[in-house]
Amino acid sequence: MKKKILFLCTGNSCRSQMAEGWTRALKGDLFDAYSAGVVRHGMNPNAVRVMAEAGVDISGQTSKTVDDLPPVEFDAIITLCGHANETCPFFRGNARRMHAGFDDPPALAGDAASEEEALGHYRRVRDEIRAFVEAMPDNLG
Template sequence: MAKKKVLFLCTGNSCRSQMAEGWARHLHGDKIEAYSAGIATHGLNPNAVKVMNEAGVDISDHTSKLVGSLADVPLDLVVTVCGHADENCPAFPTHAKVVHVGFDDPPKLAKDAASEDEALQCYRRVRDEIRSYIQSDLLATVGQ
């Protein structure tokens, strides 16, 4: 059976969508071909890389991509992971199902943190919430 093609879409493709792509590849790489992209590109967030690495998932080779760069990929599912991407999600020329599963923005949560560890706790919380969704609900959403 062919792998389902799933895109995680966020505003800047720097943190939440990158973590979701990493978890999908790590947990369901045998069933899911995962991608991530953004409405814009903000670069890969180093704290996202750090907390994913703590959990045993290496996303350090990911790059921040525009959603248009995946125009030729016949997507099965698009998961918007932030409100801005959900509100501004482009139309896809395929039969892709689009769902919104919002997560808090770790950089925004961490902006007033008193220490690096306190900031990283914000990233860890969102990382774990994304993992929970990917682990428990993604396959049902994509129809696997």
């Protein structure tokens, strides 16, 4: 039986969407992946773009809050940013909660001198999230 895992971030627009996409692509035989945010910011087009560059299509995923999730009892809840870690809502059940923080590409890209430099931040975080997902389930404790 597959483990149900939730990736939680502030706006469910970038990091948590990447983590959901990577998990479906690389570990779909082990996990049912979900993502949500504390608030809904919409899908970040640069996140969709850099994931497509890596061969993972997340364009069909949608930005959602935890209230939008189906009634699922999660095995693990992974917060990907400090704000989500600090404000993580309560979930019923025995879900293991852990934090795996990643830089915020949109925040970093805001100071970029060019589109290519901005996309570099997205690509770096995309690759860091991929490495985290590739190490699952061993890194889940």
